[in-house]
Amino acid sequence: QVQLVQSGAEVKKPGASVKVSCKASGYTFTGYYIHWVRQAPGQGLEWMGWINPNSDGTNYSQKFPGRVTITRDTSMSTVYMELSSLISDDTAVYYCARDSCSHGGTCPFDHWGQGTLVTVSS
Amino acid sequence: DIVMTQSPDSLAVSLGERATINCKSSQSLLYSANNKNYLAWYQLKPGQPPKLLIYWASAREPGVPDRFRGSGSGTDFTLTISSLQAEDVAVYYCQQYYDTPPYTFGQGTKVEIK
Numbered sequence: 001q002v003q004l005v006q007s008g009a010e011v012k013k014p015g016a017s018v019k020v021s022c023k024a025s026g027y028t029f030t031g032y033y034i035h036w037v038r039q040a041p042g043q044g045l046e047w048m049g050w051i052n053p054n055s056d057g058t059n060y061s062q063k064f065p066g067r068v069t070i071t072r073d074t075s076m077s078t079v080y081m082e083l084s085s086l087i088s089d090d091t092a093v094y095y096c097a098r099d100s101c102s103h104g105g106t107c108p109f110d111h112w113g114q115g116t117l118v119t120v121s122s
Numbered sequence: 123d124i125v126m127t128q129s130p131d132s133l134a135v136s137l138g139e140r141a142t143i144n145c146k147s148s149q150s151l152l153y154s155a156n157n158k159n160y161l162a163w164y165q166l167k168p169g170q171p172p173k174l175l176i177y178w179a180s181a182r183e184p185g186v187p188d189r190f191r192g193s194g195s196g197t198d199f200t201l202t203i204s205s206l207q208a209e210d211v212a213v214y215y216c217q218q219y220y221d222t223p224p225y226t227f228g229q230g231t232k233v234e235i236k
Contacts, residue, residue, distance in 0.1 A: 037172075045164075045215055046171065047225040064144045074175045095171055105199070108162035110183070113169035 001028040004096050004113035011119045017084040020116045022096030029077040030054040033099035035109055036081045040092040086120045093117050124148050124218050128228035131209045134236040141203040143231045145216035150196045160220035163192055222226045
């Protein structure tokens with residue numbers, strides 16, 4: 001079955017960077033885009049960006065100019081999301097999610113990782 | 123960006139009664155070439171990741187109980203839980219995937235038991 005397993009919780013100081021991993025299994029890793037979505041405490045869901053694991057192409061939300069980088073390691077079937085220049089407002093649960101359409105397209109997200117809590121605090 | 127607005131922000135419904143959540147988009151999500159509405163609904167419970175319930179506005183994801191029904195077209199959509207069960211207590215989000223990036227979500231509707 002499709003599984004996305006994320007790395008554990010992180011505590012970072014303002015100005016630092018965090019890198020969260022998302023290991024995929026149960027399907028062809030290069031066949032489906034992976035998205036990153038976050039939820040801050042008491043807030044809604046916010047899309048951050050996607051990666052095409054086949055081509056390494058990426059697309060990011062303009063709300064994170066130059067701060068978010070999504071990469072992949074096809075040998076490990078793992079996607080990484082790095083967020084830099086952290087501020088307290090970046091405290092949130094970060095999710096990876098699989099696009100439901102194979103090889104891209106505009107589609108909803110059918111499988112999600114368990115979430116990774118990132119706390120930014122001095 | 124397409125703005126998604128849900129109503130109400132929260133609602134309390136008795137067990138076995140109907141719950142209705144509305145979602146309005148700032149522009150039409152209907153693609154005329156395939157007559158599909160690019161609108162999904164997710165359920166989010168505390169400590170769990172979001173779960174896809176409905177896509178293409180009215181298609182139920184496999185395994186989702188048939189008491190969950192999506193409807194609507196264009197800019198106005200509804201998620202109906204026909205007979206609320208205790209396990210349905212959650213926050214529900216609509217999402218548009220018509221004009222991306224970005225993929226945008228509504229602000230969420232919290233469903234509780236009265």
